[in-house]
Amino acid sequence: MDNKRIKALTQPMFYILLSLMEKRHGYEIMQYIDWLTEGRVKVGPGTLYSLLSRFEDDGYIQMVSDENNKKTYLISSLGKLALDTEIERLKLLLNDASKVKGGSEDEFQNRE
């Protein structure tokens, strides 16, 4: 499994993995992301299907059924690990941002 290939997840990667916490097929993933983000994030079919192929090759997701020309996917344990790592990274980013917004500049100046 190619763990090096995806370091930090891009926005569409993040939302696709997030939406695959439950079994979903392609169009459903797009609709779910649209619903979850209240239309803020759009993932087009070109972006979605390229990523689904890559995630499947890298073992981040697995196909659970293939009926009526619709492949349904579910996140794998490796995918969950990537997603959790990304959530932790985002939390750290947010934490850093909160520090700055909360007046950490004085703390920095008086760090000695």
Next chain:
Amino acid sequence: MNFKIENKFLDITNYPSIERHLEKMASKGWLINKIIQGNIFIYKKISPERLEFSITPYEIETLFTKKSREELEEFNSVCESVGWNYATKSYDLHVYFKKQGAEAMDIQTDEEEEFRTLEFIGKKHIRSYYVLIPFLLFFSWLGLGSLFTSISALKNGLIQIIVPLLPAGIILLIIHLFNIKRFLKINRKNIELGKSLEFSDSKFYITRTIFAITSIILFLGIIHFLYVAIFLKNKFMLIGLIPTLIGIIGATIYRIYIKPAKMKLKHKKIGFIVILVASTVLSIVLFVGVILNIAIRDDNKHSQNIDSYKVLSINDFISDTLEEEGEIIELASILIPKSYDYYSYSRGFGSIRTEYSKALTEEIASNLVDRYRSQAENKLIRRNSRRLELYFEEGIFDDYLLRSGLTKEDLSNLEGKELKEAIKAANNMINEKSIVEDIENLWNLDEVYFLNIEKDEIVIRNGKEVFYLEGLDFSDKEIIKIIKDKLNLYKK
């Protein structure tokens, strides 16, 4: 006309400019219907409409994987669900359209992901070019070399048609290779800097011109092949096609059944190797088998009427009529529009070979004579070099050298020289003694050369006609008379 054909160029480096072009065409009443080889655009007539096009990369095929029909249908149906209608595809680029102003979600919503897909496709092309370019260079070197020296290159039109295509193919691949590398380099940087992807606006005139010429020549090649195989009944052309056909069948089986199958990559790689080896072995077995079958079977005994051909038969030289085996093999080319070989054989007599050619001009005919002479020179060199080496290194004098016109005295004069030089000088002496003009003017024709010391090989030119004959004493006046009468070899 309900359709229109255009010579354009579409690849990963320029698709946004092609989107604009397709929009212009739709506004003139032409909707893209098919793209062949990324260069031939076929449109169908529609009523002029303001359409918007979206060309999107979605990788279909790699060396070991291929998206199944169902996977492509799913992708298309999702694109349709978000407002795009499928028009066609060209390799990994899929073309969609919608009415201008109609609501639709972008097919590609993330430039970084789009670039990753393009990079993957681009690298796949680059890898294949790295394999193809040396391969084509090797065949160009072989082909171009033979074009100016070999006899078959003058007689076989297919060689004359195909060989110039090879350098054109190399130029095309090199241009394409640099375009893709440049495109990936620029956009890798753009993505790193958070900029938009940059695409080419070039009209690709050179690529389009070379492609158009190549396609026409290739088409002519196919016509020529069919003409020789069907009208001239040259079965060797069809036999030559066996390895190609088996290769195509093997590749098709691999593409249809193994590539899209749901199996591990390791198993697909094994499948690839098995099919490659099986196709190669089968090609060799069938190719050799068919050739051997033709060589040993009896049903070709005089199946053709040779009276209309300028060839020699064993029965021309004996009072009885012997049962004879032989077959006319015809070829045609631009430089030598008519040529055929005939090998007359009878168990009681032996064999006589005739190779007849009628060239376009006397100069080409003369050039063919030169090629026969140089072929004879090479044949003598191949035959004698080892014997000469044995003489100069170990002092063993093979009687065969004597029969080639060399005496021990001739060779002893060369003994002080370096081995390579001595062999070369000795070969020159053999050639000078063996390949000689008809100085006695026995034949009284434009050009006549005996090609060995026994004078049982000869090349003759009479105007545009060239004959290569083998198997009789061509210095014998009686034989000369029979041949001249039979082949109508009198100065025009």
